[in-house]
Each structure stands twice: as C-alpha cells, then as structure tokens.
Amino acid sequence: EFWIGIDDQDIxxxxxxAVAPADWYARTGALGHLSRPVPGNPYDATFARGxxxxxxxxxxxxxxxxxxxxxxxxxxxxxxxxxEYDTQHALLLQFARTGMWEYFxxxxxxxxxxxxxxxxxxxxxxxxTGGVWDHHVGHSGDYFPGNPDAxxxxxxxxxxxxxxxxxxxxxYFLTGDTRSLETARLTAxxxxxxxxxxxxxxxxxxxxWLLTLAxxxxxxxxxxxxxxxxxxxxxxxxxxxxxx
Numbered sequence: 001e002f003w004i005g006i007d008d009q010d011i012x013x014x015x016x017x018a019v020a021p022a023d024w025y026a027r028t029g030a031l032g033h034l035s036r037p038v039p040g041n042p043y044d045a046t047f048a049r050g051x052x053x054x055x056x057x058x059x060x061x062x063x064x065x066x067x068x069x070x071x072x073x074x075x076x077x078x079x080x081x082x083x084e085y086d087t088q089h090a091l092l093l094q095f096a097r098t099g100m101w102e103y104f105x106x107x108x109x110x111x112x113x114x115x116x117x118x119x120x121x122x123x124x125x126x127x128x129t130g131g132v133w134d135h136h137v138g139h140s141g142d143y144f145p146g147n148p149d150a151x152x153x154x155x156x157x158x159x160x161x162x163x164x165x166x167x168x169x170x171x172y173f174l175t176g177d178t179r180s181l182e183t184a185r186l187t188a189x190x191x192x193x194x195x196x197x198x199x200x201x202x203x204x205x206x207x208x209w210l211l212t213l214a215x216x217x218x219x220x221x222x223x224x225x226x227x228x229x230x231x232x233x234x235x236x237x238x239x240x241x242x243x244x
Contacts, residue, residue, distance in 0.1 A: 014105065017175070022099035030173055034097050047094055051103070067139060070113030075135040082135050083114040088167030092174060104174075111171045115183045120158075130190030134162035160210040161203065163187060169220045181220070188217035192229040199232050207237045 026034040037044050054072065057063070061073045068080065075081040091107030094100070117139055120131045133140045133156045141156030168184035171177060191210060201207045214230035217223070 019099070019101070019104075022097060025096040031093060031096050031170060034093070037098050044098065051091075051106070055106070067117050068113075070109035070111070071117070071139070079135050079137045080139050082118045082133055082139060082162070083110050083164075083167070084135055084162055086164035086167045088114060089164065089170055090167075092167060092170040096170075096174070107167070108171065108175075111167055111180060114164075115168060115171075115180055119183055119187060121183070121186065127190075127194055128158065130186040130188075131158035132163045132187060133157070134159055159206065160191065160201075160213070161205040161208075163191070163209060163213060165213050166216045169216060172220075184217065184220070188213060188226055188229075192217075192225055196229060196232045199236050201233075201236065201240070207233050 025031060026036055063073055071083060072081045088107045088110035091103045095103035118133050120128050123129045136156055137143050165184040165187050168180040172181040210233050211230055214226045217226040
C-alpha cells in the first residue's frame with residue numbers, strides 16, 4: 001500500500017550504505033519515540049501520497065538546478081521553500097519508521113541542500129554566520145533590485161521561526177556525516193551566543209522553534225550551553241504571556 005518505487009538511477013549511482021531494519025531504529029530510541037507502521041494507518045497513507053506529489057513536483061518544475069536540487073518551489077509562488085519546515089527531518093524519520101529507502105534518498109537531498117545552500121557557513125558579518133535564510137527568491141534574496149512581491153523581503157532574512165536543525169542531526173546519526181553535525185552546532189551556537197542578549201520575540205513560533213532547536217542540540221551533544229538558550233527563551237516567553 002505504501003510502496004513508492006525505487007528510481008533505477010538511484011540503484012546505479014547511490015553509494016553503498018548500511019541500513020538497519022526499521023524496528024531496530026525504533027528499539028534504540030536514538031531518534032526519539034518512533035511509532036511502528038500499522039497497515040491501514042491513515043498517516044502513512046497520507047505521507048505516501050504527499051511524497052508522490054513531492055517527487056512529481058520536482059519533475060514538473062524542473063527542480064534540478066545546482067542550487068535548487070533538494071528544495072521545493074512555490075511557497076509564495078515565486079520563491080523557494082528552503083526546506084521549511086525541516087523537510088529532511090520529516091523524510092528521514094519516515095525512513096526510520098518504515099525502512100523505505102526512497103524516503104532516505106529524498107531526505108538526503110533535502111539535507112544537502114538545506115545544509116550547504118540555505119545555511120550561512122561564512123559571512124563578512126559574523127552575526128550572520130550559522131544563520132539560515134528563510135524562504136526567498138533564489139534561496140537567499142538579493143537577486144533583484146526591486147521587490148517582486150510585497151510578501152517577500154527584498155534582502156535575505158534570518159529568523160528562528162524558519163530555522164531547523166533536527167534534520168541535520170538525523171542525517172548525522174544515520175550516516176556519520178560530520179558536516180551535518182557541524183552545521184547543526186554552527187546554527188545552534190549562533191542562537192546560543194549573541195542572539196540571547198536582550199532576547200525578545202514577536203510571535204509564538206519564534207519561541208517554539210527556537211526551543212525545539214535548543215533541546216535538539218542538547219539531546220544530541222549533552223552540552224549545557226544549549227540548555228541555557230532554552231532557559232532564556234522559556235523565561236522570556238513566560239514573562240510575555242497573558243491570561244488568555
């Protein structure tokens with residue numbers, strides 16, 4: 001019912017990789033609590049339909065450019081999604097749950113893109129190092145002299161509500177690729193450092209996603225530095241809450 005069909009090209013070109021049975025990933029608890037697939041489960045059927053549409057969209061939109069491969073197009077009709085909201089995390093967890101190789105391959109592509117294109121590894125402004133561009137024309141903005149859409153910033157923006165590292169960590173744990181771990185820590189360090197000074201927020205998801213990031217970084221590394229970030233965000237959120 002959930003079979004997608006392996007791309008023949010993947011079989012010929014993908015490097016060999018050791019893969020454990022799906023129930024082994026669930027038993028280890030390394031990726032959190034993973035429910036096991038049950039025949040007739042509407043979640044898995046819905047995920048499979050969405051996945052088929054996701055792959056078909058790549059072909060329809062010709063999403064194969066050097067900077068584009070692994071991302072998805074059209075969040076505001078004219079811009080890339082920059083893997084919002086952690087596309088690779090969703091795909092890699094579904095791979096671990098089901099053992100279906102296609103989910104891993106697409107999750108890997110999304111991870112490579114989000115890690116290497118959407119994330120700033122070096123910048124002239126040190127405060128932007130480790131930042132992640134939110135959904136923009138050309139992934140990072142600054143492609144046009146004028147704003148092509150009122151809903152899109154003319155220059156590239158970075159915000160906690162569009163910053164995710166769980167997929168980086170999933171990929172590191174599944175493959176041992178240290179660049180993904182380094183990227184996750186680079187981003188977590190950015191928000192755990194200067195960004196905590198006079199910390200404030202303007203929307204619930206800014207705090208929610210930043211808490212998710214901080215807790216994921218701590219769970220992966222055991223470093224209390226990231227718990228400090230979580231505490232600062234949590235305490236400020238409580239200060240701003242209202243009775244309703």
